[in-house]
Amino acid sequence: MFTGIVTDLGEIATAEGAQGTLKRLRVHSSYDPATIALGASIACGGPCLTVVAVGPREGGCWFDVDAAAETLDRTTVGEWAAGTRVNLERSLKIGDELGGHIVTGHVDGIATIVAKESITGGDDPWGPTARFTIKAPHALAPFIAEKGSVCLDGTSLTVNSVNDDMFSVLIIPHTLAVTTWGDRQVGDRLNLEVDLMARYAARLADARRAE
Known part of the structure; x- marks a missing residue:
């Protein structure tokens, strides 16, 4: 975990x-x-x-x-x-700080970066911030919700906006500096893990409909 x-x-x-x-x-x-x-x-x-x-x-x-x-x-x-x-x-140890969200490391599919926008320039004292627009596999899109959590290439991120199978995330300067996000460009493929609670909620809804 x-x-x-x-x-x-x-x-x-x-x-x-x-x-x-x-x-x-x-x-x-x-x-x-x-x-x-x-x-x-x-x-x-x-x-x-x-x-x-x-x-x-x-x-x-x-x-x-x-x-x-x-x-x-x-x-x-x-x-x-x-x-x-x-x-x-x-992996987590008992007593560790849960700073992101619960992630299993079980990737659901591959998403693709379709746009990258610089929010702040090099003159910003904290460095650049970037917004990425990402296309999710169609089958996984329903699991991604605005202001919900998503894991991309092992990083816990908050979803800013959702439009069908497209969603955006904002990457702060610290994350750009200490992760692979600083290298990411349009066309790059990302390992996507949807939120665990969304996955189980959808499975329970499917089971109820089957009944």
Whole structure:
């Protein structure tokens, strides 16, 4: 379980395997290797992946994760290569601050950036702010609500507006600086996880209609 609050910006060091098969990724991170156990769950760019190997490196650690066919089919992980930067979050511990919203790391589908607008310029003392307009897969659009929560590439964000299968999010300067959002451009594909409560509410509504 996660919150969508990114705690490190990692980089893919190596990627072995191909789309549709098991893919092993080595991630470079600033995490302390002594705190990562084999079998630990780390959200990497959205998907919850299991650590299968870990070791120290200058400035932090490296860790290996495996992505199976389901993950490769539903996420952008199959597109990752050496040099790809990914948002990282360690799994929650009892007593941790729930700063974002409840995130499972189970990606529902892939969304696409269709517009990017700079809200403040470089003269702003806090740096730029950006509004992104994003197109969701049609089947997932009903789960996205104005002022609700959504997880994109592992970041917990508030939905600003919704228009059919299009929605917008506002990214503040801090988030642009410490996550992959600072690199994002029109046409980029994003791992989308809809709000957990919306998912279950829709399932219950379907069950009632079936009755």
